[in-house]
Amino acid sequence: MAIIFEPVQGKSGFNPAPADFVRGLRRICDEHGILLIADEVQTGFARTGRLFAMEHYDVVPDLMTIAKSLAGGMPLSGVVGRAEIMDAAAPGGLGGTYAGNPLAVAAAHAVLDIINDEKLCERAARLGDRLKAKLEALKADVPQIADVRGPGAMIAVEFCKPGSHDADAAFAKLVQTRALERGLLLLVCGVYSNVVRFLFPLTIQDEVFEEALGILEDVLTETIGAAV
Ligand SMILES: Cc1ncc(COP(=O)(O)O)c(C=O)c1O
Structure with missing residues (x-):
C-alpha cells in the first residue's frame, strides 16, 4: 500500500502542501505500514529552489518519482528511494524499452553538473x-x-x-x-x-x-x- 502526493501540486494550481499535512502523511504511513511516495516529476531538479521539493520539509519519503527536468528534455524518468524497497524487485524484474537509455542518462548527468556549476x-x-x-x-x-x-x-x-x-x-x-x-x-x-x-x-x-x-x-x- 502507498500514498503518493505532489509536494507542490502541478496541474492543479501550484499549491504547496502545508508542512503539517506532509508530517501527518508521514505519521499515518508509519503507523499503518504504508509507503510514502513523493511525486517530484514537476518539482524536482532545482525548480523549487532546492534540488527536490521534499527538502523544504522535515519529512523523508520512502520513494520519489522523477522525470521532466531530470534530463533537460531528453526522455528519462525514474523511481528512487530506500534501498530495501528498490532492491525488492528481482534482477530483471523491472524494465522498459527506454529504461536506462544511455543518451538520456548522459543528458541527466549533464543536467546535474549544470545545476551544480551554475548554482x-x-x-x-x-x-x-x-x-x-x-x-x-x-x-x-x-x-x-x-x-x-x-x-x-x-x-x-x-x-x-x-x-x-x-x-x-x-x-x-x-x-x-x-x-x-x-x-x-x-x-x-x-x-x-x-x-x-x-x-x-x-x-x-x-x-x-x-x-x-x-x-x-x-x-x-x-x-x-x-x-x-
Ligand atoms: C506531477 C506529475 N507527475 C507525473 C507526471 C507524469 O509523468 P510522465 O509523463 O513522465 O509519466 C506528470 C506529467 O505531466 C506530472 O506533472
Whole structure:
C-alpha cells in the first residue's frame, strides 16, 4: 500500500502542501505500514529552489518519482528511494524499452553538473523572488490577482473576480491569449482553470526574463477591464 502526493501540486494550481499535512502523511504511513511516495516529476531538479521539493520539509519519503527536468528534455524518468524497497524487485524484474537509455542518462548527468556549476537552486529562488515581487506589486493595479504563491521558481498567480473568491477563468484565458500574441507562452492550470503558472528554464538569460516580466505587466494591466 502507498500514498503518493505532489509536494507542490502541478496541474492543479501550484499549491504547496502545508508542512503539517506532509508530517501527518508521514505519521499515518508509519503507523499503518504504508509507503510514502513523493511525486517530484514537476518539482524536482532545482525548480523549487532546492534540488527536490521534499527538502523544504522535515519529512523523508520512502520513494520519489522523477522525470521532466531530470534530463533537460531528453526522455528519462525514474523511481528512487530506500534501498530495501528498490532492491525488492528481482534482477530483471523491472524494465522498459527506454529504461536506462544511455543518451538520456548522459543528458541527466549533464543536467546535474549544470545545476551544480551554475548554482541553479539559488538562481531559481532569485528569479522566483523577482517574479513574485512583480506580481505582488501588480496586485495594487490588477484587482483580479487573488493570490501569488509557490516556492523557488515554481510560481503561480491565481485570478478571481474582483472583491470575491469566484474563480475568473476568462481573465486567465485572456491573459494567456494576449501574452501569446506578444510572444510570451503561459500555461493555465488549476481546478477552475483560473491560475497561470510560470515554468521558465532556470538557465533563462536575464534580459529574456526581464522582457517576459515587461510583457506580463503590460498584458495584465491591459486586461483589467476586458474580461467578461
Ligand atoms: C506531477 C506529475 N507527475 C507525473 C507526471 C507524469 O509523468 P510522465 O509523463 O513522465 O509519466 C506528470 C506529467 O505531466 C506530472 O506533472
